[in-house]
Amino acid sequence: xxxxxxxxxxxxxxxxxxxxxxxxxxxxxxxxxxxxxxxxxxxxxxxxxxxxxxxxxxxxxxxxxxxxxxxxxxxxxxxxxxxxxxxxxxxxxxxxxxxxxxxxxxxxxxxxxxxxxxxxxxxxxxxxxxxxxxxxxxxxxxxxxxxxxxxxxxxxxxxxxxxxxxxxxxxxxxxxxxxxxxxxxxxxxxxxxxxxxxxxxxxxxxxxxxxxxxxxxxxxxxxxxxxxxxxxxxxxxxxxxxxxxxxxxxxxxxxxxxxxxxxxxxxxxxxxxxxxxxxxxxxxxxxxxxxxxxxxxxxxxxxxxxxxxxxxxxxxxxxxxxxxxxxxxxxxxxxxxxxxxxxxxxxxxxxxxxxxxxxxxxxxxxxxxxxxxxxxxxxxxxxxxxxxxxxxxxxxxxxxxxxxxxxxxxxxxxxxxxxxxxxxxxxxxxxxxxxxxxxxxxxxxxxxxxxxxxxxxxxxxxxxxxxxxxxxxxxxxxxxxxxxxxxxxxxxx
Amino acid sequence: xxxxxxxxxxxxxxxxxxxxxxxxxxxxxxxxxxxxxxxxxxxxxxxxxxxxxxxxxxxxxxxxxxxxxxxxxxxxxxxxxxxxxxxxxxxxxxx
Numbered sequence: 001x002x003x004x005x006x007x008x009x010x011x012x013x014x015x016x017x018x019x020x021x022x023x024x025x026x027x028x029x030x031x032x033x034x035x036x037x038x039x040x041x042x043x044x045x046x047x048x049x050x051x052x053x054x055x056x057x058x059x060x061x062x063x064x065x066x067x068x069x070x071x072x073x074x075x076x077x078x079x080x081x082x083x084x085x086x087x088x089x090x091x092x093x094x095x096x097x098x099x100x101x102x103x104x105x106x107x108x109x110x111x112x113x114x115x116x117x118x119x120x121x122x123x124x125x126x127x128x129x130x131x132x133x134x135x136x137x138x139x140x141x142x143x144x145x146x147x148x149x150x151x152x153x154x155x156x157x158x159x160x161x162x163x164x165x166x167x168x169x170x171x172x173x174x175x176x177x178x179x180x181x182x183x184x185x186x187x188x189x190x191x192x193x194x195x196x197x198x199x200x201x202x203x204x205x206x207x208x209x210x211x212x213x214x215x216x217x218x219x220x221x222x223x224x225x226x227x228x229x230x231x232x233x234x235x236x237x238x239x240x241x242x243x244x245x246x247x248x249x250x251x252x253x254x255x256x257x258x259x260x261x262x263x264x265x266x267x268x269x270x271x272x273x274x275x276x277x278x279x280x281x282x283x284x285x286x287x288x289x290x291x292x293x294x295x296x297x298x299x300x301x302x303x304x305x306x307x308x309x310x311x312x313x314x315x316x317x318x319x320x321x322x323x324x325x326x327x328x329x330x331x332x333x334x335x336x337x338x339x340x341x342x343x344x345x346x347x348x349x350x351x352x353x354x355x356x357x358x359x360x361x362x363x364x365x366x367x368x369x370x371x372x373x374x375x376x377x378x379x380x381x382x383x384x385x386x387x388x389x390x391x392x393x394x395x396x397x398x399x400x401x402x403x404x405x406x407x408x409x410x411x412x413x414x415x416x417x418x419x420x421x422x423x424x425x426x427x428x429x430x431x432x433x434x435x436x437x438x439x440x441x442x443x444x445x446x447x448x449x450x451x452x453x454x455x456x457x458x459x460x461x462x463x464x465x466x467x468x469x470x471x472x473x474x475x476x477x478x479x480x481x482x483x484x485x486x487x488x489x490x491x492x493x
Numbered sequence: 494x495x496x497x498x499x500x501x502x503x504x505x506x507x508x509x510x511x512x513x514x515x516x517x518x519x520x521x522x523x524x525x526x527x528x529x530x531x532x533x534x535x536x537x538x539x540x541x542x543x544x545x546x547x548x549x550x551x552x553x554x555x556x557x558x559x560x561x562x563x564x565x566x567x568x569x570x571x572x573x574x575x576x577x578x579x580x581x582x583x584x585x586x587x588x
Contacts, residue, residue, distance in 0.1 A: 101568040197548050211548060240553050309531045320508065327509075329581050334574035343584050348511035360510050364520075365527055367508040368496075381534050383544030388537065390548065424523060425530045441548030466549065 023072030071114030094354025104204025122159030132158025154184030179434025186459025259293030320366025
């Protein structure tokens with residue numbers, strides 16, 4: 001097996017353009033690595049034939065000098081993206097066998113740029129989860145391992161994180177509703193960015209909570225994130241919330257010069273019971289940015305504590321509405337019915353069989369908070385709190401803060417199964433540092449910044465001003481340079 | 494706010510998810526845990542605060558009101574669990 005699958009996007013691009021390698025060779029190297037890594041459970045639908053076909057076409061484009069940055073780059077695509085003619089199930093039993101007749105806008109943009117889809121990646125069912133244990137396909141395993149336990153890669157983009165960290169693709173798509181790109185990126189030692197709400201079209205991405213969902217890249221470096229994000233972004237008439245704002249060349253903005261930038265450290269993110277290692281990592285990151293010439297300022301985001309409870313009203317409410325479409329009529333699973341069963345029994349049995357326990361729980365919570373008599377007390381109150389959370393950020397940005405540094409997660413990766421007996425709220429706490437960013441619609445990036453005492457990766461999160469992903473990526477680039485994180489998991493699978 | 498099994502059954506019905514009778518007490522307990530967590534929102538003073546409708550301040554785009562898509566009958570029915578003669582098929586809904 002060649003080592004080409006270990007390349008970054010930037011290196012592969014340069015080698016492809018210099019004709020040192022071909023996309024077919026690069027793609028074959030990834031396909032071989034994927035076939036040797038079934039133990040990780042990252043890929044759930046492999047598409048090797050389509051991949052070689054796309055790689056051959058990419059090589060032809062490169063040969064004639066028509067090579068966008070992403071041309072010939074092999075990627076994994078999260079199962080949440082509808083891909084034409086290829087199973088797209090959102091890791092749910094209710095979409096078993098669903099093969100869309102259309103392609104999501106983001107994956108179409110990646111296709112148009114000449115990228116190569118290697119297959120579909122595992123995830124939490126309907127992107128609801130923080131450990132990739134709610135998937136109908138089974139758990140994803142983190143390639144990082146420090147003892148006999150199998151660890152979670154995080155969620156919901158767990159397959160994407162595991163595949164990128166284990167070099168089973170050069171990069172992958174993810175989606176992030178409450179932290180589903182940034183938390184798994186932190187758990188697996190990779191980079192993940194959620195752009196500003198509206199940067200990436202949501203069209204053709206299976207909807208979870210439409211006012212919070214955003215797609216983004218999960219990559220091996222900040223430079224790769226910049227390159228891939230640019231390809232994924234852009235206005236789409238098919239998504240009414242997609243922003244008609246010019247997409248800059250993000251890679252060209254990576255100078256590493258952050259002198260004079262004002263970095264805010266929010267005191268509310270210092271949580272009771274936070275492991276000392278996370279605190280130390282945060283301190284170290286702060287010093288790195290200071291040493292790079294940034295000005296560090298203490299800031300306050302007073303409503304932080306209420307972000308998670310607000311999220312657990314708004315996201316289930318939107319999910320209960322979005323998931324109403326899974327009724328056993330137009331696509332996916334339909335329960336076998338008894339002779340006396342009518343249409344209501346069809347709905348009820350189909351949804352009970354097709355949805356897993358976490359999805360059922362969230363749909364029902366959403367139904368409850370939207371039901372007559374509770375709409376104001378829960379849903380409208382949560383939306384008011386959301387306004388206040390957004391205002392917290394607006395206040396610090398208008399005071400001149402350029403970016404905010406926080407830990408990405410409250411812990412390193414935990415063992416698969418370790419949270420099984422905990423109540424659901426314990427699992428929800430994984431997103432405590434990331435969920436504010438979705439509620440405020442801001443861009444956020446997770447950068448690997450160190451290892452804990454066991455040798456597991458830890459990430460720091462940078463939060464930027466709306467639409468200023470370029471500046472945010474540059475700050476992340478400076479942090480990446482200073483942190484010098486180069487550790488990779490040992491291949492045990 | 495405490496959810497009893499009757500409320501849990503009502504919510505399951507509204508959500509069109511079949512929940513067996515013996516699973517209702519555990520479900521009600523889970524709802525109570527989650528709603529207990531959500532109750533924290535009552536501590537926040539939201540007097541005079543507008544509920545958020547759009548996280549980014551933008552007007553919805555408009556376009557000419559004309560047909561831009563259609564005639565995809567077969568594609569629309571392709572993934573249906575049961576389709577016959579150009580229609581989705583469901584159990585009888587009228588006597």
